[in-house]
Amino acid sequence: MIKVFQFSFFLMAVFLFSQGKEAIKFKGNITRFDGVTYKGFKVLDLRQDKSIGVLPFGESKEMKEVVFPTTPENDFKVWYERGNSLSGQNELLLILKRLKLSTGESDGKKTQGKIDFSAQIFQKEADQYKFLYKKDTVFSFQDKEVSEVMVKNIPAIFSVFIKKAYTLDPIQNALTLSDLSDYEEYAKSKYAAFKNEELKDGIYQNFTSFFNQVPMQGNYVLERNDKGEVTKAIKLEDGKKEKISSNKMFAYVENGKAYKKTMSGFIEINKNEKGFYIKVNRGQIFPVQYNSTYGMFGLIGAVAGSIDQAAKQKKMKSEEKEEVYIDYLTGEFDFSDN
Secondary structure, rough: OOOHHHHHHHHHHHHHHHHHEOOOOOOOOOOOOOOOOOOOOEEEOOOOOOOEEEEEEEEOOOEEEEEEOOOOOHHHHHHHHOOOOOOOOEEEEEEEEEEEEEEEEEOOEEEEEEEEEEEEEEEEOOEEEEEEEEEEEEEEEEOOOHHHHHHHHHHHHHHHHHHHHHOOOOOOOOHHHHHHHHHHHHHHHHHHHHHHOOOOOEOOOOOHHHHHHOOOOEEEEEEEEOOOOOEEEEEEEEEEEEEEHHOOEEEEEEOOOOEEEEEEEEEEEEEEOOOOOEEEEEEHHHHHHHOOOOOHOOOOOOOOOOOHHHHHHHHHOOOOOOEEEEEOOOOEEEEOOO
């Protein structure tokens, strides 16, 4: 019996070591074109599971392990230095929390796939760190060669993520390296929206004012159309009328109830122990052309297909609703648990 077990273990070891590998190719660039430079790019790999995934490749569906060419730290460093000068005073720190690829159902022609992605990026000034951007989401794919498509898109996802951080000013609360592993909870504890029992009535033009509970100054009155939908807010002060279109609102609070602006109008915001969320499906908050693969990330995806967009949007809006949380660090929708 022991010999059988030893032989089985030997075969498993042989399989693992002989299994092919599919390395991520960091093509393209992450060049910053606005003149701001950094003296370095570092990576802190906090993934609990360091395995990216074992997927079927090619017509033979050979199982291969998706891997970094060397290490995340080295690969991103080389990629960054390829298109950027290192003349700045500060550094960038990428915290990698999840990168997991998987395949799902197939209709015989195309196979579904997912990339579970979570990362944060900070600006390092001396021995202190300031938050720039984060993303927690699942990217969905559907393609005949879905494994190849997902691996090719990994650099594109990181490229858009890093370039998004370039456009943002760092949060001024400085942290030490030891604070970064649980930055979400640290930031959450500072926001009035989580600490206060009730929300302040008023108009909020961005997510930071909402979570800090600092509505626009003045007594604004909401104006509605015949359907009861909020179209604008009006303030009368010193004989002057100031109007704010609903399209320029992040949210409003009326009689203690909050409502989030979406492409389908305002939807009530609820709160639980995890945070603030709205009860919707993706068809209510994203146009069909942005929903399928990269959703809120704004990239072109692999699930577009030839289905009429209007019909597909209608179908998406009829899907089951779920709790979609509002990320209090970015104001974006968080699909990491959906």
